[in-house]
Amino acid sequence: MGFELPKEKFGGRIKEVAIGATKDQGGTRSARLVAGGSNGLPFLKFESEMPHMPLVAMDVVDTVRMVPDRLQESMGAVVNDPVEWAKKCESEWGADMCVLKLQSANPEEENRPAEELEGLVDKMLKGVALPMAVYGCGFEEKDAKVIEKVSNVAKGERLFLGLAEEKAFKSIAAASMANGHGVVAFSNLDINLAKQMNILLLDFGMKPENIMMDPLMAPLGMGLEYSYSNIERLRLGALSGDPVLQMPMICDCSCAWNVPEALEDNPERGNAEMRGVYWEAMTAFSAAVAGADVVIMRHPKSIVMFREAVNALAGGA
Amino acid sequence: MPTAMEIYKLLPKKNCGECKFPTCLAFAMQLANQKVALEACPYVSPEAKVALEESGAPPIKLVTFGVGELAAKMGDETQLFRHDKTFYNPTILGLIADDAEGIDGMKAKVDEAHAMSFERVGQMLRVDSVAVRHSSGSPEDFVAAVKVAADKELPVTIMCEDPALASKAVDACADKKPMLYRATESNFDAMVALAKGKSLPLVVSAPSLDELAQAADKAKKAGVSDIVLEPSIQTSADMLVNMTAIRRAAVKNKFRPLGFPTIAVLDGTAADHMKAALGVMKYSSAVLMDSMPREMVYPLLAMRQNIFTDPQVPIQVKAGMYKVGEPTDKSPVMFTTNFSLTYFTVRADIEKSKVPAWLLVVDTEGQSVMTAFAAGKLTPESVAKAIEDFKVKEMSSRNEIILPGMVSRMSGKLGELTGMKITVGPRESSGLPKLMKSLSG
Numbered sequence: 200m201g202f203e204l205p206k207e208k209f210g211g212r213i214k215e216v217a218i219g220a221t222k223d224q225g226g227t228r229s230a231r232l233v234a235g236g237s238n239g240l241p242f243l244k245f246e247s248e249m250p251h252m253p254l255v256a257m258d259v260v261d262t263v264r265m266v267p268d269r270l271q272e273s274m275g276a277v278v279n280d281p282v283e284w285a286k287k288c289e290s291e292w293g294a295d296m297c298v299l300k301l302q303s304a305n306p307e308e309e310n311r312p313a314e315e316l317e318g319l320v321d322k323m324l325k326g327v328a329l330p331m332a333v334y335g336c337g338f339e340e341k342d343a344k345v346i347e348k349v350s351n352v353a354k355g356e357r358l359f360l361g362l363a364e365e366k367a368f369k370s371i372a373a374a375s376m377a378n379g380h381g382v383v384a385f386s387n388l389d390i391n392l393a394k395q396m397n398i399l400l401l402d403f404g405m406k407p408e409n410i411m412m413d414p415l416m417a418p419l420g421m422g423l424e425y426s427y428s429n430i431e432r433l434r435l436g437a438l439s440g441d442p443v444l445q446m447p448m449i450c451d452c453s454c455a456w457n458v459p460e461a462l463e464d465n466p467e468r469g470n471a472e473m474r475g476v477y478w479e480a481m482t483a484f485s486a487a488v489a490g491a492d493v494v495i496m497r498h499p500k501s502i503v504m505f506r507e508a509v510n511a512l513a514g515g516a
Numbered sequence: 517m518p519t520a521m522e523i524y525k526l527l528p529k530k531n532c533g534e535c536k537f538p539t540c541l542a543f544a545m546q547l548a549n550q551k552v553a554l555e556a557c558p559y560v561s562p563e564a565k566v567a568l569e570e571s572g573a574p575p576i577k578l579v580t581f582g583v584g585e586l587a588a589k590m591g592d593e594t595q596l597f598r599h600d601k602t603f604y605n606p607t608i609l610g611l612i613a614d615d616a617e618g619i620d621g622m623k624a625k626v627d628e629a630h631a632m633s634f635e636r637v638g639q640m641l642r643v644d645s646v647a648v649r650h651s652s653g654s655p656e657d658f659v660a661a662v663k664v665a666a667d668k669e670l671p672v673t674i675m676c677e678d679p680a681l682a683s684k685a686v687d688a689c690a691d692k693k694p695m696l697y698r699a700t701e702s703n704f705d706a707m708v709a710l711a712k713g714k715s716l717p718l719v720v721s722a723p724s725l726d727e728l729a730q731a732a733d734k735a736k737k738a739g740v741s742d743i744v745l746e747p748s749i750q751t752s753a754d755m756l757v758n759m760t761a762i763r764r765a766a767v768k769n770k771f772r773p774l775g776f777p778t779i780a781v782l783d784g785t786a787a788d789h790m791k792a793a794l795g796v797m798k799y800s801s802a803v804l805m806d807s808m809p810r811e812m813v814y815p816l817l818a819m820r821q822n823i824f825t826d827p828q829v830p831i832q833v834k835a836g837m838y839k840v841g842e843p844t845d846k847s848p849v850m851f852t853t854n855f856s857l858t859y860f861t862v863r864a865d866i867e868k869s870k871v872p873a874w875l876l877v878v879d880t881e882g883q884s885v886m887t888a889f890a891a892g893k894l895t896p897e898s899v900a901k902a903i904e905d906f907k908v909k910e911m912s913s914r915n916e917i918i919l920p921g922m923v924s925r926m927s928g929k930l931g932e933l934t935g936m937k938i939t940v941g942p943r944e945s946s947g948l949p950k951l952m953k954s955l956s957g
Contacts, residue, residue: 201726202724202725202726202729202765202774204725204757204761205761205764205765205768205769207764242753242756243756243757243760244753245757307950308950417857419815419818419819419822420636420815420818420822420860421857421860421861421864422822422856422857422860423819423822423823424598424822424823424825424827425857427598427797427822427823428597428598428599428827431597431599432597432599435597457864458860458864459860459863459864459867460636460814460818461815467634467810468634468810468811468814469809469810469811469812469813469814470809470810470811471811473809473811473812474810474811474814474815477789477811477812477815477816478815480790481790481793481815481816481819484790484793484794485793485797485819488794488797488798489797504786504790507786507787507790508752508787508790508791508793508794511751511752511753511787511790511791512752512753512756512794513753514751514753
């Protein structure tokens with residue numbers, strides 16, 4: 200009698216969510232990506248299906264104020280121009296999609312007017328064909344104006360707009376529903392809050408296939424264990440059949456670049472640039488192993504490392 | 517653990533009372549709760565004793581190698597997911613010195629492993645062991661290197677599939693309890709005999725889990741009690757599936773032949789570095805590697821520290837006055853709690869402002885600002901005491917302290933208690949850079 204692999208079967212499945220619209224679908228994106236779709240724990244293909252690999256979204260920030268010096272050195276002058284930055288993500292760095300973070304809308308910093316940002320997004324959509332998500336600056340009033348304009352200018356492109364939060368989701372949800380975009384639903388490291396956020400959006404009239412969850416990714420060394428377990432619990436909750444938890448998860452691993460010990464010059468801890476690269480790659484890898492469907496990353500080298508690791512895990516070359 | 521009824525069935529049912537409990541059932545209930553030892557029953561049969569010890573044993577055996585304070589502990593895990601309780605014994609990391617590198621190369625590797633320790637959030641993180649491997653080098657050099665390694669502090673793994681040579685290496689360090697790597701189909705009996713004779717932990721290796729379970733069972737029956745399992749980890753996919761299957765079989769199905777710690781031996785490529793991270797997350801009790809660049813080891817150790825943190829016990833930083841940058845007595849002072857996550861976030865946000873500052877960390881037993889405030893662990897009194905204890909007024913002449921916006925309610929009372937000017941900071945620490953710039957400007 201041979202030893203049989205102990206299998207786990209679940210009743211639930213992560214919903215498939217489409218990101219981006221191609222010409223046939225009314226947009227101008229180069230691809231329609233699909234996140235989610237799995238009916239088991241990540242990468243355990245002997246017992247479950249995993250129809251889609253975790254997607255890699257590269258973040259593009261519209262102000263260098265938010266880009267650490269170390270990254271500016273690694274990525275070069277393109278960080279000064281979001282469109283050039285995104286082009287590089289598309290042509291050289293192998294991103295599946297881009298997340299444009301409109302941090303310059305911040306009313307306490309650059310406070311760029313919504314019209315200008317609308318122009319930036321328009322230029323971005325014309326210059327770069329990757330599927331895209333667009334995030335506001337986190338100030339509710341300003342984001343309401345900015346995201347509405349973004350939604351209109353990108354009509355038909357099926358962007359994902361963010362971040363919808365418990366106290367500030369209506370304007371983003373309305374903007375997405377008006378033009379067929381999706382929404383990224385943010386919650387603060389807690390399975391119940393994540394569920395609550397989804398319920399709010401569903402009650403508001405959004406369809407589940409238009410929602411992805413951002414359950415807050417804490418980076419390696421700064422609370423990774425909370426995120427890792429939270430993602431695992433969300434995934435198990437979804438698989439056990441709770442429909443309100445079955446939205447795919449998008450985890451922002453660029454947070455790794457906020458960790459001082461990942462960046463500091465300290466020869467005891469090895470080469471600083473590569474330490475940062477490992478820091479981000481391991482943060483993203485842990486998110487994927489726990490159950491993330493999309494990871495947001497920054498450093499081209501981390502992305503190479505991450506991709507090789509998840510491809511190997513999925514049984515590819 | 518078996519239930520009281522399962523235990524009761526195996527007891528003599530005499531109700532003699534000699535165990536100091538009135539009935540065998542009462543005794544069984546105490547046993548199930550681990551309040552008494554089976555030895556208190558004078559009449560229990562040897563068969564029942566074996567059965568009870570077996571069923572009461574942890575699902576994954578604890579195996580140690582090395583001696584003294586730095587002895588490496590593996591196994592004794594009870595969970596598939598850390599959120600269900602915790603993971604107990606952090607993945608043992610080991611650096612491999614191969615005899616193809618020559619005696620000097622091996623010595624350098626041994627020193628390198630010993631040098632890799634880092635202090636992080638009050639804990640010492642280190643590469644925990646050294647492995648000496650015989651491949652294409654000279655057997656004399658190999659044995660000499662084992663001796664060099666064994667004379668140092670870190671536990672040693674002897675990697676050699678030739679039982680005669682392995683035996684010589686063991687003789688060079690038998691009192692240091694090295695781990696023996698490894699028994700395969702071709703050397704099984706001799707390696708088992710060597711491990712048994714010297715009471716050493718033995719790595720058992722087989723290409724499939726079925727063969728691995730059989731080999732481990734055979735080694736156990738031959739008298740080796742400390743077994744470490746090496747499943748195939750040729751690809752990352754194999755590694756995840758096999759490690760997961762072993763953990764499930766041991767923990768969920770109480771399948772004894774696989775109820776042992778696991779090991780993964782990797783090369784030194786970038787892909788292997790990520791495999792090491794996989795091992796930390798997904799059930800490798802030990803990971804041995806050919807090379808460990810520091811820029812990889814440090815994040816890997818941080819990940820191990822994160823994953824093996826007990827979810828019920830938050831990592832804390834020591835209470836006290838911390839410098840951010842090079843503050844002077846004119847620099848701003850602010851306080852936060854000693855929950856490590858809170859501390860790191862606040863610290864990073866202060867650093868972003870590039871304004872040097874003092875950060876007073878108040879002991880809240882590892883709770884975050886709001887939780888500690890709600891639980892009465894962050895009060896005007898406790899903050900005032902910390903200001904006193906850590907001599908805040910001696911280090912800063914501003915006589916002003918910035919408090920987290922979430923607890924602005926305590927500003928009046930805190931001002932009264934300390935006589936300091938209280939400035940209410942932002943609710944989220946991400947607002948600190950702006951405040952700091954306005955204060956210094």
